[in-house]
Amino acid sequence: MSRDARIAAPRRSLLAAAGVALLARPALAQARPIQLVVPFAAGGGTDIVARHFANAASRFGTTMVVMPMPGGGGARGSRYVLDAAADGNTLLFGTMGSNVLTPMMNDVGFQPDSFAPVAIIAATTHVFCVAGTSPIQTMTDLLAAARRRSVSYSSAGVGSVGHVLMEVFARRTNTEFLHVPYTGSAGALAAVLGGHVDMTLPTTGSALPSIRDGQIRPLAVTAANRSVEAPDIPTTREAGVDVLVANWRGILAPPGTPAATRSALTDLSRRIVADPEFVRQASHAEGEPPIFVDGDGFGRQIAAEMAEYRDVIATMRRT
Incomplete structure (x- = not known):
């Protein structure tokens, strides 16, 4: 998991860059609403942010329907997207927990790098x-x-x-x-x-x-800096413990999704993260402003987390 700096440090510069890119562009081509699968129960933090993301997508001409699909620590919903057609019409709103830790802990039918990474759009601390x-x-x-x-x-x-x-x-x-x-x-x-x-x-x-x-x-x-929504809470570093966690929330596509489709989805995600209403809603829900990391950076993030937690997960208790 990232050290918090890998995801959260460039937050302001990423948002600024995304804001510059907020120009009039054609909507993502789609024959039907995109299914945005949340691998957790409705009403939880991941589901709430996914709904804010889908609402923001509609402001850019793209219709998304959020589908909560809980089970197996995120495995059920993830497998559904893994087996879906690679046409951009079914996407996963995954997390580090569901898509890195769960497949590293258990045999769930996929690996952390089984999906096509599109973008990280938020990172929540604990x-x-x-x-x-x-x-x-x-x-x-x-x-x-x-x-x-x-x-x-x-x-x-x-x-x-x-x-x-x-x-x-x-x-x-x-x-x-x-x-x-x-x-x-x-x-x-x-x-x-x-x-x-x-x-x-x-x-x-x-x-x-x-x-x-x-x-x-x-x-x-568990952050390098205090939460903007709760500045009175000290960080773990201030408390004398060097444990930093930024649990990302990101868009993942089925393997084999064409590069042009992934690029369009990445671009849409970039514009959503710069949308003032989404920033307001996501900040309130997460306690932190949203962030943006493109597909290549997202892939590197997953690889880094696999390396960082491999030894811990291999030897930790399963209870």
């Missing part, structure tokens, strides 16, 4: 959270607690970003945590709110409502 009533106030308190007793944490499932992130965190801090997997991020967050586990690692955007009403306490955000 935040270490405890209940608002927890005695744990800081990352230092969290580490001290883990060295005294068993500290539990919830995740969106085995092999999810939160699960892998905690494995990396535990190894770098020489600590151990009890993993309690759920079937999605909503259940993982509810487990902390209900007092069933000590902590969780939701995406920053999904955690903000509960942070703002005091139900959960943020300890640190």
Whole structure:
């Protein structure tokens, strides 16, 4: 996963460059609406950003229909797109979790590099959270607690970003945590709110409502810079732990999609990321502004993440 800098550092310059490119151009040619498959449940963070993306596409003359298709940590929806016709009419709104970590953790019928990368359009960070009533106030308190007793944490499932992130965190801090997997991020967050586990690692955007009403306490955000939506939360580096995570959300096409079709989709994605309304909506949903990385850069990002997490995933617990 990227060190956060690989994705997020060029955010402002990318947006500026994309804004210059926002000129009148013909819409993407299409005989029918594009199916934009989200490999997670409706209403989650990925689904919300995908719907904002589809709405923005319509402002550029392209019709997209968002299709939530949860199951298997993102594998079900991904396989659906993998087997679809390579004509640009079926696309995957994937994430690092569904399309890098899941296939590296399990035999799901595809590999991280099985798809044709079109563009990264957003990258969400995660935040270490405890209940608002927890005695744990800081990352230092969290580490001290883990060295005294068993500290539990919830995740969106085995092999999810939160699960892998905690494995990396535990190894770098020489600590151990009890993993309690759920079937999605909503259940993982509810487990902390209900007092069933000590902590969780939701995406920053999904955690903000509960942070703002005091139900959960943020300890640190996994980014090089503080969130624009929650500037009071320290970064992991400021908290003394070098764990950076930027979980991308990107457009992937079936293998064999023609270069001209991919190029048109990449261009559309670039214009959407520069669209002021999409920037506003995505920033509110993610806790961070959207970003743009083209297909070539996206491919390099996937290759870098495969190399970075290969050893960790090969030796981590599957529970």
